[in-house]
Amino acid sequence: DAGVTQSPTHLIKTRGQHVTLRCSPISGHKSVSWYQQVLGQGPQFIFQYYEKEERGRGNFPDRFSARQFPNYSSELNVNALLLGDSALYLCASSSHLLETQYFGPGTRLLVL
Amino acid sequence: KNEVEQSPQNLTAQEGEFITINCSYSVGISALHWLQQHPGGGIVSLFMLSSGKKKHGRLIATINIQEKHSSLHITASHPRDSAVYICAVRKSDGGSQGNLIFGKGTKLSVKP
Numbered sequence: 001d002a003g004v005t006q007s008p009t010h011l012i013k014t015r016g017q018h019v020t021l022r023c024s025p026i027s028g029h030k031s032v033s034w035y036q037q038v039l040g041q042g043p044q045f046i047f048q049y050y051e052k053e054e055r056g057r058g059n060f061p062d063r064f065s066a067r068q069f070p071n072y073s074s075e076l077n078v079n080a081l082l083l084g085d086s087a088l089y090l091c092a093s094s095s096h097l098l099e100t101q102y103f104g105p106g107t108r109l110l111v112l
Numbered sequence: 113k114n115e116v117e118q119s120p121q122n123l124t125a126q127e128g129e130f131i132t133i134n135c136s137y138s139v140g141i142s143a144l145h146w147l148q149q150h151p152g153g154g155i156v157s158l159f160m161l162s163s164g165k166k167k168h169g170r171l172i173a174t175i176n177i178q179e180k181h182s183s184l185h186i187t188a189s190h191p192r193d194s195a196v197y198i199c200a201v202r203k204s205d206g207g208s209q210g211n212l213i214f215g216k217g218t219k220l221s222v223k224p
Binding site for chain 2 (some may be wrong): 035037040041056098105
């Protein structure tokens with residue numbers, strides 16, 4: 001069975017641009033969470049979606065948005081990119097909100 | 113002060129040594145996770161526990177809810193155990209749903 005997949009694996013953008021990151025959860029999982037991991041730090045929670053509804057939001061500006069589709073895949077959008085948005089973006093899926101989360105390989109974003 | 117603190121930050125061991133990584137947290141939790149992150153970013157969930165002790169192969173995780181402390185032990189360490197080990201907690205305040213709060217990680221290097 002496929003695990004959590006994310007695309008793209010790497011991405012380079014310039015300041016002010018917009019980016020869309022994609023995540024496909026494990027088959028049967030209805031919850032997707034997004035995390036940002038800056039180099040040398042632990043991941044920070046951005047969003048959690050369950051059954052296509054936002055169920056949690058971390059302390060991130062409105063430039064960050066996300067959505068979950070009927071097939072439970074998810075997109076994370078970041079507008080007006082800043083240098084500080086450079087990070088590894090991790091997606092995790094779980095069968096329900098409080099179950100074990102399984103992480104994808106991440107998308108490494110570099111903002112120049 | 114971070115809600116989740118890990119120690120040590122860095123750990124170097126010789127192959128075969130017994131290793132302990134500690135995690136302390138300052139909030140009420142419903143569950144604690146131990147995760148392993150290899151270079152390149154992929155995260156693997158090792159344990160999720162809310163009380164007592166769990167064992168999987170050479171890995172043992174314990175938690176003391178009263179003391180708000182958890183430990184991850186690795187017996188007979190091997191160079192392939194080299195990775196960053198991350199402690200993460202799920203708050204029990206209800207409003208956080210399933211999202212996790214992460215420690216900064218412990219970087220383990222096992223020398224042959």
